[in-house]
Amino acid sequence: MTAPLTIAIDGPAAAGKGTLAKRVAHHYSLPYLDTGLLYRAVGRQILLAGSDPDDPSEAGAFARALDVAHLDDPTLRGHEAGEFASRVAVHGEVREALTEFQRSFAARREGAVLDGRDIGTVICPNARVKIFVTASPEVRARRRTDELLAHGRDDVDYERILAEVKARDERDSGRVVAPLRPADDAHLLDTSELDIDAAFRAACEVVDRVLAEPDRH
C-alpha cells in the first residue's frame, strides 16, 4: 500500500511557506495546516490576558488550554501575534502541548500539507516530502513591507521590518528546543529570485519526483 502523501514545508518568516503550502495543498487535493497559527493563537491569548510570554509554565498552561477551533481569527496574522508567537515557541512545554494536534493532522489517511519551522525535523520526521523554503532576509523583509503596503498600511518602515525579520530568525534558529533548521533529507528551495508561480512549479517538481519513486515505506 502506498504511504499517504504528507508534505512538510518549513522555513524562516516570510520565506513564502504559507503561500506555497496552500497552493501545493490545493494542487494535490490535500488538507492544509498552518502550524504558525497555533503558536500565534497561544501568543495572542497571553497578550490579551496580560500574562508573561517568557514564563514557560504560564505559557505552557495557555498552550494546553488552546481551543484549535478558532484559528481563523484574522488578528492572529498580525505582527504582534507573530512576535509573541516566537517568544512562546521557545518553551518545550508549549511545543509539547501543540504536538499531538499537529501529528494527528499529519497522520490523516488522505495525506496532508503542514507548514512551520520543525515539521520535517520533529513533527513529521517521516514525511514523504520535505521542502525547506528560504530567501535572503532582505527579500523577505521587502515582501512583508509590500504585503503591508498592499493592505493599506502607511506606517511601514522597511529597515524596521528587516531588523524584526533578523531578530525572529535568530530567536527561531537559536532556541534549544526544535530550532529552525532543514531536515537532512529536506529539499532546499531558495525563492530569493523566484516569484510565487516559479516557486510553486519548483515545489511541484519535487513532489512529482517523490511520487514517481518506488514507495520506501
Ligand code: CDP
Ligand atoms: O508567517 P511567519 O513565518 O511570519 O510566522 P508563522 O509561521 O506564523 O510563525 C510565527 C512564529 O511561531 C515563528 O516565528 C516561530 O517562532 C513559531 N513557530 C514555531 O516555532 N514552530 C512552528 N511549527 C510554527 C511556528
Ligand code: CDP
Ligand atoms: O508563510 P510565510 O511567512 O513564510 O510567507 P508568506 O506569507 O507565504 O509570504 C510572504 C509574502 O511574500 C506574501 O505577500 C507573498 O505573496 C510573497 N511571496 C513572494 O512575493 N514571492 C514568493 N516566491 C513567495 C511569497
